[in-house]
Amino acid sequence: MAQSRTAAVMSSLSLRVLVALVAGLAAGAAAQAWGIPGGTASVAAIDALGQLWLNALRMTIIPLVFALLVTGIASIADATSTGRLAVKALIVFAVLLVFATTYAFAASMGLHAIWPINIAEARALLAGVSPDQAAAVAEGAKSGGFGAFVAGLAPSNPIKAAADDAILAIVVFAIAFGFATTRLPGRLRQPIAIFFEAVAQAMIVIVQWVLWAAPVGVFALAMGVGLRAGIGAAGVLAHYIAIVSLAILGLILILYAVATVWGRIGLGRFAQGIAPAQVVAFSTQSSLASLPIMVERAVGRLGVSAATAGLVLPLAVAVFRITSPVANLAVVIYCAHLFGVQITLPVMVAGGLTAMAISVGTVGLPGQISFFASVAPIALAMGVPLELLPLLLAVEVIPDIFRTVGNVTADLTAARIVEGRDAVADPEAAAGI
Structure with a gap:
């Protein structure tokens, strides 16, 4: 019941943010054509309001x-x-996650090569972002080299690394700290786990507060973009939705092949078996809400034992989200192409490692919260500006549908693979149906 209420609230917020985006772009385009009361002072105030909202999320x-x-x-x-x-x-989760991360770079960069961003529309959109900041971030991403990248993996001063937004170093330190706590006796480990769980929940509450103001923040940012880019910014956003959605769809198709080969199941049987679960995922945009039907289909149609389904599928919902690195890297790579950030090998390694680590930590968060919690660290690790993320959040509704369908498909694929040779060849025939 609580899950359905949360989904309804987030769905309402998504609609309001989308309306704010369209209204902001339209208002900005109108102001560009006919002028705005107050002139440059009004523009500066609008930009400051949008930046305040973005900074509230970044903190x-x-x-x-x-x-x-x-x-x-x-x-x-x-x-x-x-x-x-x-x-x-x-x-199995780890192998699939590494594969998905590798695929993410190939798919996103390949899609950009086949269907590049419209240069004129991109320049117009970037006119709404501070050129000095974009240039500085892009230049910073090109400096250092592989040696500096390796040396920077372990932060000499974690506090300074956090202040400098050296997110990959913070991720490495957090992973080391997390595994170190698992080696402690229970009386010491439990207070640490409770403390950081409380910190995470407190930060989520702050993000929820900030997101309640999302329509205002997105309207201000979108109006600033509309003032400089006009209505042409809508073309870039539509292109962005298509690129991210296609990258996820490609992964879903590959998962069918993985299930067929590694899971030893016929393609038609697998496709028919998971289809109802995919429908629920499409309609609810929630892997957790799809869990009951996933268990039923795994046992009744995919030949997975009740014991395996009862362990693997809840575990997958808790710690495994295969579309996270694919979609999040697609977002960051899209922004990198817009801002002209060079995607070198060290940048890809930094982004890939961060994406895999973040995919575990952010499982179970609501879509709007996980978007920033997942994408922003990857962008920081790859040296990509964050200024466009609020606008992309406003159109995340469509990619998020494909994210959930992909996660449910991967969860059922993993369950079949884990069952392995013990899988029932034909559950209906075995049951005498």
Whole structure:
């Protein structure tokens, strides 16, 4: 019941943010054509309001990511302690996650090569972002080289790294800290876990407060973009939706092949078996809400035992979200192309490692919260500006549908793979149906 209420609230917020985006772009385009009362002073005030809202979101990134990673590692350690089947499931999750991250770069960069961003529309859109900041970030991403990248993985001063937005170093430190806590005796480990769980929840509450003001913040940012870019910004946003959605759709198609080969199941049987779960995922945009139908389809149609489905699928919902690196990297790579940030090998390694780590920590968060908690750290790690993320949040409704469908498809794929040779060849025939 609480889950459905949360989904309804988030759906309402998504609609209001989308309306604010359209209204802001339209108002900005109208002001560009006919002028705005107050002139440059009004423009500066609008920009300041949008930047205030963006900064309010940015201030939660470091503590939220650190706390989520520590608690996420604790959940994985707890799962490992449950036995051999859980360990096998985690290995399958890890292999699929590494593959998905590698695929993300190939798919996103390939899609941009085939269907590049309209240069004129991109320049118009970037006119709404501070050129000095974009240039500075892009230049910073090109400096250093591989040696500097490796040396920077371990922060000599974690506090300074946090202040400098050195997110990959913070991720490495958080992972090391999280695994170190699992080696402590229970009386010491439990207070640490509770503390960081409380920190994460407090940061989520702050983000929820900020998101309640999202229509105002997005309207201000969109109006600033509309003032400089006109209505042409809408073309870039539509292109962005298509690129991210296509990247996720490609992964979903590959998962069918993975299930067929590695899960030893016929393509038609797998597709028919998971279709109802995908429908629920499409309509609810929630893997958790899709869990009951996933268990039913895994046992009744995919030949997975009740014991395996009862362990693997809830575990997958808790710690595994395969579309996270694919979609989040697609967002960051799109922004990198817009801002002219060069995607070098060190940049890809930094983004990939961050994306995989963040995908574990942010599982279970509401879509609007997880968008910033997932994408912003990757953008910081790859040296990509964050200024466009609020506008992209406003149109995240469509990609988020494909994210959920992809996650449910991957969860059922993993369950079939974990079952392995013990899978029932034809559950209906075995049951005498």
